[in-house]
Amino acid sequence: MKRYLVTGGCGFIGSNFIKYMLGKYSDINIVNLDLCTYAGNLENLSDIENDKRYTFVKGDIGDEKLVKDLFQKYDFTNVINFAAESHVDRSIKNPEIFVKTNVLGTVNLLQRAKEHWLIGEDKYKDGVKFVQVSTDEVYGSLGEDGLFSEKTPLDPHSPYSASKTSADLFVKAFYDTYKFPCNITRCSNNYGPYQFPEKLIPLVFNNACNLKTLPIYGTGLQIRDWLYVLDHCKAIDLVCEKGRIGEVYNIGGNNEKTNLFIVKSIISYVHDNVNTECSEALIKHVEDRKGHDLRYGIDASKIKNELGWEPETPFEKGIVLTLDWYKNNKKWLKNVTSGAYQNYYQMMYGDKNE
Numbered sequence: 001m002k003r004y005l006v007t008g009g010c011g012f013i014g015s016n017f018i019k020y021m022l023g024k025y026s027d028i029n030i031v032n033l034d035l036c037t038y039a040g041n042l043e044n045l046s047d048i049e050n051d052k053r054y055t056f057v058k059g060d061i062g063d064e065k066l067v068k069d070l071f072q073k074y075d076f077t078n079v080i081n082f083a084a085e086s087h088v089d090r091s092i093k094n095p096e097i098f099v100k101t102n103v104l105g106t107v108n109l110l111q112r113a114k115e116h117w118l119i120g121e122d123k124y125k126d127g128v129k130f131v132q133v134s135t136d137e138v139y140g141s142l143g144e145d146g147l148f149s150e151k152t153p154l155d156p157h158s159p160y161s162a163s164k165t166s167a168d169l170f171v172k173a174f175y176d177t178y179k180f181p182c183n184i185t186r187c188s189n190n191y192g193p194y195q196f197p198e199k200l201i202p203l204v205f206n207n208a209c210n211l212k213t214l215p216i217y218g219t220g221l222q223i224r225d226w227l228y229v230l231d232h233c234k235a236i237d238l239v240c241e242k243g244r245i246g247e248v249y250n251i252g253g254n255n256e257k258t259n260l261f262i263v264k265s266i267i268s269y270v271h272d273n274v275n276t277e278c279s280e281a282l283i284k285h286v287e288d289r290k291g292h293d294l295r296y297g298i299d300a301s302k303i304k305n306e307l308g309w310e311p312e313t314p315f316e317k318g319i320v321l322t323l324d325w326y327k328n329n330k331k332w333l334k335n336v337t338s339g340a341y342q343n344y345y346q347m348m349y350g351d352k353n354e
């Protein structure tokens with residue numbers, strides 16, 4: 001039986017991943033280690049919290065004793081490291097915590113896993129693996145042409161992407177130095193249920209429903225490649241099961257859109273399904289993000305050719321699934337946008353959005 005340590009499982013992608021895995025495999029055990037920062041929400045897992053195959057542990061991935069004790073107690077066969085500070089804008093305001101969690105926290109996990117799994121010189125217990133969930137942002141920004149492949153040089157621009165790149169390099173170093181059994185996945189922008197509304201899609205949906213201004217950084221012509229979160233979860237599972245040890249796999253939606261296109265799609269959905277007063281007049285072009293990456297685009301041919309993964313959810317379907325979910329989970333949205341969120345919103349956008 002596989003015993004997973006999933007870190008950051010109370011966040012957006014981690015919570016979707018845990019539910020996907022519990023739904024797919026009956027003979028599985030998952031321990032979710034999460035510090036429950038502003039982005040981690042136990043409510044995201046309320047429907048599976050009593051599942052006997054699932055255990056929640058509140059704590060920091062950087063806590064040496066805690067992680068060591070967890071390895072002793074549960075004898076994990078797999079680690080999937082989602083835990084991170086994940087928001088670019090916050091990293092621009094306060095980079096230090098990104099180093100602490102994303103870099104030092106990852107190195108602690110790597111060390112504890114290596115200690116527990118090593119059985120001889122460069123030899124590890126059978127079937128064990130560490131998957132580092134990384135991002136396309138480590139490659140920097142594209143111009144009008146080309147795509148990021150796994151061979152694209154690393155060129156991060158934001159403190160967030162610099163911290164993720166640094167973590168990736170430690171994972172690579174563990175493979176190069178110790179033959180540590182690991183993979184790195186680098187995915188494009190995810191969208192779907194349970195995303196914290198500091199990120200573009202849930203933020204704009206929430207504001208649009210409340211007829212608040214919709215902040216677009218700069219021209220809004222920046223491009224992101226959007227992938228439905230469940231497709232990302234499937235790819236991570238596949239890499240964990242079948243990925244060649246030491247390899248990096250890019251994961252992408254083959255779905256590049258400008259930010260303006262995304263915002264207009266949300267306006268149109270909200271107009272038709274929530275409030276007919278919602279219109280493009282709510283759009284407000286605000287000061288651009290510092291160091292704003294212009295374009296991300298993923299070449300996901302390696303994971304397709306080696307592991308047979310392809311995105312399954314067309315954007316037109318995924319965006320409706322996503323916005324329907326937020327529409328039907330207003331209470332969730334209200335809970336996560338009260339309290340500290342209001343201070344964050346005021347700091348970022350100059351007004352509260354209650």
Ligand code: NAD
Nearest residue numbers: 008010011012013035036037039040060061083084086190
């Ligand atoms: P998120 O911000 O929604 O969730 C992060 C989770 O990590 C939260 O539950 C938080 O409480 C937890 N956490 C933070 N610091 C911790 C610590 N020190 N110890 C334990 N837990 C801690 O992030 P997300 O969007 O779900 O992203 C998950 C991972 O996927 C991140 O590593 C991110 O870099 C990567 N990723 C995200 C995207 C995306 O579009 N969201 C795309 C590619 C890769």
Ligand code: TYD
Nearest residue numbers: 088189198199200201215216217222224259
């Ligand atoms: P975001 O969801 O923060 O993801 P990332 O920075 O990881 O790509 O932002 C997606 C894009 O939307 C990015 O180009 C920044 C832009 N953006 C806005 O224009 N306005 C906003 O209020 C936010 C949060 C993002």
